[in-house]
Amino acid sequence: MSKILERKSKEDYQKISWGPREEYIPLHWNLKNINDISEEVIYPQRDKPKDLEGEIPWIRIEDLDGKYISESDSGKGVTHETIQEMNLSVFSSGTLMCSCSGNMGICAITERDLISNQTFAGIVPSENVDVEYLYYCLENLKDDLQRMSTGTTIPYLSSDKLKRFSVPSPPLPEQRRIAEILSTVDNLIQQTNKIIEKATEIRRGVLNDLLSTGVNESQLQEIQFGPIKRSIPITWEVVDLEDIAQRLTNGISESQNSKGDGFPVTRIETIADGVVNLSAVGWIDDDSSGYEDYQIRENDILFSHINSIDHVGKAAQYREKEDILYHGMNLILIRFDWNLIHPLFAYMYMTAPFMRKLCRSFAKKAVNQVSLNQGDVSSLPLVLPPYDQQKMIAHRIECIDKKLRIERHQKQYLNKLKRGLMQDLLTGRVRVPVET
Numbered sequence: 001m002s003k004i005l006e007r008k009s010k011e012d013y014q015k016i017s018w019g020p021r022e023e024y025i026p027l028h029w030n031l032k033n034i035n036d037i038s039e040e041v042i043y044p045q046r047d048k049p050k051d052l053e054g055e056i057p058w059i060r061i062e063d064l065d066g067k068y069i070s071e072s073d074s075g076k077g078v079t080h081e082t083i084q085e086m087n088l089s090v091f092s093s094g095t096l097m098c099s100c101s102g103n104m105g106i107c108a109i110t111e112r113d114l115i116s117n118q119t120f121a122g123i124v125p126s127e128n129v130d131v132e133y134l135y136y137c138l139e140n141l142k143d144d145l146q147r148m149s150t151g152t153t154i155p156y157l158s159s160d161k162l163k164r165f166s167v168p169s170p171p172l173p174e175q176r177r178i179a180e181i182l183s184t185v186d187n188l189i190q191q192t193n194k195i196i197e198k199a200t201e202i203r204r205g206v207l208n209d210l211l212s213t214g215v216n217e218s219q220l221q222e223i224q225f226g227p228i229k230r231s232i233p234i235t236w237e238v239v240d241l242e243d244i245a246q247r248l249t250n251g252i253s254e255s256q257n258s259k260g261d262g263f264p265v266t267r268i269e270t271i272a273d274g275v276v277n278l279s280a281v282g283w284i285d286d287d288s289s290g291y292e293d294y295q296i297r298e299n300d301i302l303f304s305h306i307n308s309i310d311h312v313g314k315a316a317q318y319r320e321k322e323d324i325l326y327h328g329m330n331l332i333l334i335r336f337d338w339n340l341i342h343p344l345f346a347y348m349y350m351t352a353p354f355m356r357k358l359c360r361s362f363a364k365k366a367v368n369q370v371s372l373n374q375g376d377v378s379s380l381p382l383v384l385p386p387y388d389q390q391k392m393i394a395h396r397i398e399c400i401d402k403k404l405r406i407e408r409h410q411k412q413y414l415n416k417l418k419r420g421l422m423q424d425l426l427t428g429r430v431r432v433p434v435e436t
Contacts, residue, residue: 013428018166020147026428029170035163037129042122043100043159044089044115054079056090059116061099061106067135067186069097070111078115088115091122096131098123098138100157104149105142107135121162128172132179137167140422168427173434178425181432185418192411196404203400207352210393211383225381227361228354236385242378247335250374251326252294256282263287265327271302271316274351278320282327294325297335299343301350305359306330306371313359313372315350317343332377342387344394349382 013024016031025031035041052058056079057072083090091097091114099106100121109131110122125131138145145165149155170178212231220231223238232238242248256265264281272280276296296302296318304314307330318324326333336346349355358380363370385393424430 023427024429025168026170026431029168029428031166032169033163034123034165034167037126037134037167037169038123038163039126040122040124041159041163042089042091042095042124044117044120044122045087046118047086048117049078049082049086049088049115051082052076052078054082056080056083057112057114059091059097059114059120061102061119064097064099064106064108066190067109067132067183068111069108069114083115089122090115091120092124094124094131096123096125096134096138097121098145098162100145100149100162102154104145104155104157105138107138109135121157121159129169130172130175130179132183133175134167136179136182136422137426140426141165141167170428171434174432177432177434181425182418182421185414185421189411189414189418192407192414196407196411199400199404199407203397203404204353206400207348207397208354210396211349211352211354223383225358228358230354230383232383233385236383239382239384240378241334241380241382244337244340244382244384245334245378246337248332248374248378250329250332252284252291253329254284254286254327256327257285259283263325264322265325266296266302266331267327268304268307268311268330271304271314271331274316274347276302276316276318276320276324278322278324281324284325284327291325294333296324296326296333299336299338299346300326301334301336301346302326303332303334303350303377304330305332305373305377307369309360309363309365309370312363312370313356315347315355317347317350332374334377340387341382341384342390342394344398345385345390348394348397355380 012027014027015022015024018031049058054077056077057070058074058076058078059069059072060074063069063071063073078088082088091110093110093112095110097108097110097114097116097120099119101119123134125134145157145162146155148161148165149157169175219234221234222229222231251266254265256267260283262283262285264278265284266276267280267282269280270277298318298321300318302316302318304311306312307314334350336343359372360370362376362380363372384390425432
């Protein structure tokens, strides 16, 4: 890294006022407003075309995923005639689209003519600005853009505020070199994402096959699970969850504090990725005295039974050794009889897409959420192969899961590396050599 990046002495820097704070940037860098480094800053009109069956893609915030954008995931678009009739603004190829409503600073570079509404502004860089460098600048400064926005329900960044927003402006060759380094890391992140997506797709298919046909099984029986019909080997049992559960209950109701200290407890954020995430716990002021019955044990399952339709039925397994309590009324702890069901098989079954689909079909709908009561959870059907087959199925899926854990760890490392590099390179704290 030392051959690529170089730290300079403090004498090579100048102090500048940058919004509410002071920063140091290299002596030969400037601090310039977006308006000064752009040929044009485009703010589309508010009106949305009624006809979205045209050939020029209509872009929403959901369509942005990565540095470049050329298509709308929804398939919606606008005709040339509609553009002329409504005098719509066009984001031409090479424009930096930047969200200025809701969540600020989500950016992408256009690869063709695109249309959007006031969710985005379009920045057309001048010839002495590298568009990729500007993309990384705004990504790095999205918190500053958010602070400049106004509005309570939906924050909004006005055209005047965006145009006055300042970014560091090194010479063009240095901009390009900085963008090149950050692009290298971005490409690695994208490659890792593709590996994760592919492995997740394979896992889903393998799990579905194994839970339907087993391992080397030929004789099948058809079983109805609520609205879902599945074929399973005739040697497999179907039991209610309560038949093999030793414990099934909600957590403690003690109020959590906002200090981040005390005794750790679970919350809905801790089960986001299928295993209990100790970095996302909540805290209560008391110690665990009197709550011994609410201690989570290794392999326990936490199950979300009151949530939005997208999250009800989510489950996670506890695989740690630290003392932690399970908390609240929206999570149920399930402790199985491990003589009857293999811990890894239980985890795979409870986190299978089939199980989530089944839970959503049983859930009772309210205004803002759906729910399963404890009785509903107790009677959820469990497919129970012979124990040796449970171990075999769990082993096959665990091989894929190990691959996923490695790739997700790699993604975390790359994201952390990118954040650090952006902080260093985009402020000039660490310099990049440029060929002359």
